[in-house]
Amino acid sequence: MLQRAPLGFSVFGYGSQELDIGNAEQIQAVFDAIKPELVINAAAYTAVDKAESDADRAYAVNSHGVGLLATAAESLGIPLLHISTDYVFSGEGDKPYTPDDVTRPTGVYGLSKLAGEKQLQAQCSRHLVLRTSWVFGAHGNNFVKTMLRLGSDRDTLSVVADQHGGPTSAGSIADTLWALAVIFQQEGRLGWGVYHYSGVPACSWHDFANEIFTQAVSLGLLEKSPELKAITTADYPTPAKRPAWSVLDCEKLADVHGLSPRSWVQELQAVLQQLGERRSA
Template sequence: MRVLITGARGQVGHELMRLAPEGFEAVGMGSAELDIANADRMAAMVEQVRPQLIVNAAAYTAVDKAESEPERAFAVNRDGVANLAAAAERLGIPLLHISTDYVFAGDAGEPYREQDATGPTGVYGASKLAGERALLAGCSRPMILRTSWVFGAHGNNFVKTMLRLGREREELSVVADQRGCPTSAASIARTLWSLARQYREQGSLHWGLYHYSGTPACTWHDFAQEIFRQAHELGLLPRLPVVHAIATAQYPTPARRPAWSVLDCSKLREAHGIAPSDWRDELRAVLMELGK
């Protein structure tokens, strides 16, 4: 089965290409080769590739920069997804798409379910929510996977930033009043490939909107401490830095982050038999890869 993977140079896209199972021909396109916001160019590329399935890992993900570049964020995250949905519909094929916890306001106290009210607090979240709606409206075989706090060995992310700072500093401060679920790019890629396998075998899926993230929930401060603990254990850090817990208000950013980003992933497990993975195990695999 031929699968077109957009955003193939990003964190998840890289893992999708690396983990492509036997029996699938993964055709990867980075943003330099395929700008999904360019409707004509994208339609031509899809016609040329003639995939049997599209996985969209392309996105504008610069959360703070989006506040000053809303047109670009919406061009990629909304219009680009609408373009892909139209192309998938023309071919009569499914479109698997990655979304985000940022579609929620972050003021809940229980894990967010797919049907819970959305309320993004910034441009990035608003643009991703608009993309979800464009896909659901424009494609009859949509599969949306909302995820959170993505990390991996490839690309820029919190784990790699903490490793760099841990080597440079003896002490650092990390936000401790935002709670969410770290999720490895590799686990997202494995989940998408599992859905692709189910589609190939069954000819259909339970289309719609799903949540997938790592487990258990933690704060950024907790996450940082676990990164340093494992990295020191693996010999990637010469010493354990002291990590001070601070409030979000002490670390202002252009975009407001959700204080609560915990996702309920039970619907995906019930519909497709895919359970969340423990991010601490995923973290060890990423650190081992970074240490090679």
């Protein structure tokens, strides 16, 4: 992410070892040292299933930690851009969710993330929440990398076909946040509030897996695609309920800030090429 920072910005990135967002003194020490003009928070407790039995920890990071960051940002009068999730919705819809739609998380992770959004809104006047979904990229663990690993180990793979959402590349989220930072730098303001940003078009996990294997074979990352079976959510029980419908309406971000969603199919190609280059390096 730091590699994509716009020219003219001094960017400081911190891992959880260097800056625990649940620790007000650490936040203050970092803010005192670098005197930020804008903060982007991508830190979160993201173990969706584990959160069901580890609610205290999920809330400590996703709600209390965000509240501490928000308070520190407000004390400097600076904006806090914060990443949130499609899991704040129940998943029972059939039209893309707008930022104003009613939230109703079905699990601890979504509840803790929604609590964090509320902390941010209450503590920091210059806040922007960017809800996203189904994040993939060349770094970290994610669905694309899991599919590549399973696809090279197995002949047959079963993937859920009755959950729909928008796969979103981490790079496109980073670019969107940078673009927002640039707008703030140039104009001294942003349209504060809640926005949605995810890849288009919406698809199922099964569709996503199918495209991953098609592209991976054509790029030479896999010899052949495994046979892909479509299963239902009921066939693949998990401790935390997943929203069946996670599709986010991203029009507000385009209308207010001119930032449009990208094609996840094209973003996937860039990520697979990056993974291929890394393999052959």
